[in-house]
Amino acid sequence: MDPYLRDVLDVCLRLLHVTAAIAWIGASFYFVRLDLALRPPKDARDAEAGVAGEFWGVHGGGLYHSQKYRLAPREMPEPLHWFKWEAYTTWLSGFALLVVLYYFDADVRLVDPAVADLAAWSAIALSIGGLAAGWVVYDVLCRTVGERSQAALAVVGTGLVALAAWGSSELFAARAAYLQVGAMLGTIMVANVLLVIIPAHRRLVRAMEEKREPDAAYLLRAKDRSVHNNYLTLPVLFTMLIAHFAFVFGADDAWLVFVLVAVLTALIRVFFNRWHTGRRVWWIPVAATVGVVALALWLRPDEQPAQTEPVPFAVIQPIVEQRCATCHQGASAPLGVQLETEAQIKAHADDVERQAVLTRAMPPGNATSMTEEERELLGTWIAQSG
Numbered sequence: 001m002d003p004y005l006r007d008v009l010d011v012c013l014r015l016l017h018v019t020a021a022i023a024w025i026g027a028s029f030y031f032v033r034l035d036l037a038l039r040p041p042k043d044a045r046d047a048e049a050g051v052a053g054e055f056w057g058v059h060g061g062g063l064y065h066s067q068k069y070r071l072a073p074r075e076m077p078e079p080l081h082w083f084k085w086e087a088y089t090t091w092l093s094g095f096a097l098l099v100v101l102y103y104f105d106a107d108v109r110l111v112d113p114a115v116a117d118l119a120a121w122s123a124i125a126l127s128i129g130g131l132a133a134g135w136v137v138y139d140v141l142c143r144t145v146g147e148r149s150q151a152a153l154a155v156v157g158t159g160l161v162a163l164a165a166w167g168s169s170e171l172f173a174a175r176a177a178y179l180q181v182g183a184m185l186g187t188i189m190v191a192n193v194l195l196v197i198i199p200a201h202r203r204l205v206r207a208m209e210e211k212r213e214p215d216a217a218y219l220l221r222a223k224d225r226s227v228h229n230n231y232l233t234l235p236v237l238f239t240m241l242i243a244h245f246a247f248v249f250g251a252d253d254a255w256l257v258f259v260l261v262a263v264l265t266a267l268i269r270v271f272f273n274r275w276h277t278g279r280r281v282w283w284i285p286v287a288a289t290v291g292v293v294a295l296a297l298w299l300r301p302d303e304q305p306a307q308t309e310p311v312p313f314a315v316i317q318p319i320v321e322q323r324c325a326t327c328h329q330g331a332s333a334p335l336g337v338q339l340e341t342e343a344q345i346k347a348h349a350d351d352v353e354r355q356a357v358l359t360r361a362m363p364p365g366n367a368t369s370m371t372e373e374e375r376e377l378l379g380t381w382i383a384q385s386g
């Protein structure tokens with residue numbers, strides 16, 4: 001794809017994706033909080049009318065009063081607001097981004113021959129297949145294990161997330177591997193909305209229209225899926241944001257880092273969900289902080305061994321020209337990082353060291369076949385010139 005067109009699509013789709021995701025997750029966090037903070041209705045008439053709980057909130061210059069019905073009110077309310085396009089738009093724009101950035105440029109961004117020497121089309125097929133397989137496996141688990149015990153489902157589910165993260169790290173370039181897992185979990189979340197939660201709401205509305213008692217089983221199932229989405233939110237956000245941090249996705253055991261972070265962030269959700277019911281479970285933020293510090297220490301890249309032999313720029317210049325400047329030159333240099341002159345390379349020395357020496361995130365997929373020796377020379381030169 002033309003690089004300028006790709007950048008333009010990247011900006012537009014990314015903005016749409018992030019905006020839709022904020023709208024979706026914002027509403028979803030709000031409703032989780034609402035649900036957990038419900039109190040029995042004060043007015044006996046409300047209880048008689050089928051109200052299970054009520055919630056008062058103050059926001060944006062006014063007081064709001066929400067009521068949740070045990071099943072449904074007697075009369076069909078008009079208009080009834082639905083929450084679904086936020087989720088669908090998030091997925092559609094996210095998938096479009098995946099196509100534009102990772103499938104069109106699969107050779108460079110999705111495939112890393114040092115990880116798995118895949119043809120571009122087979123890497124794309126594996127990625128799309130993974131998105132579909134993730135949902136199918138999860139859905140079957142919910143209908144079997146999940147029907148009996150949500151706790152057992154959480155344990156099996158975490159194991160499968162670990163398997164998916166490890167599998168991706170064996171198939172795709174490091175950065176793409178993280179995104180793939182995030183896309184798989186995100187797909188599960190949206191499919192929950194499309195295939196379980198919204199259909200349950202449709203049944204509820206139909207039952208009301210036909211003046212019969214709605215089937216509570218579908219609503220309970222929808223509630224479970226909505227809770228799963230709540231716990232998946234932060235791990236997915238992490239995979240989406242971490243593509244900017246090579247020290248994480250480029251780490252040796254990056255897949256394991258993700259699993260640990262997924263558990264920590266899910267715990268953070270537990271903390272807030274308990275908080276909404278009025279309980280403060282302080283060991284969770286303490287454990288999460290200890291976990292983050294431990295991860296940060298673990299991920300700290302090794303310092304390069306000091307080398308005494310001086311490395312002149314004349315040695316570095318052809319390396320950077322061949323391995324980096326093919327992309328990093330002129331006005332279209334990625335992220336404006338131009339690496340043509342000594343001054344430019346020095347100006348980006350810290351980033352260059354992190355990307356090309358410490359984490360090997362650059363060149364992407366080692367597109368320009370940079371050797372280990374060249375990375376060492378570059379590292380030494382940066383150390384000496386700093």
Ligand code: HEC
Nearest residue numbers: 108323324327334335337351352355356362363364367368
């Ligand atoms: C095949 C093209 C290509 C090659 C070759 C390449 N890069 Fe990059 N580089 C990119 C792209 C694309 C990005 C932007 C990544 C993104 O979107 O975050 C980038 C980003 C960077 C960044 C900024 C990272 C950040 O997140 O701030 C640095 C620094 C960098 N590259 C250094 C290098 C060095 C050093 C080399 C050579 C050893 C190199 N690159 C080779 C394509 C390339």
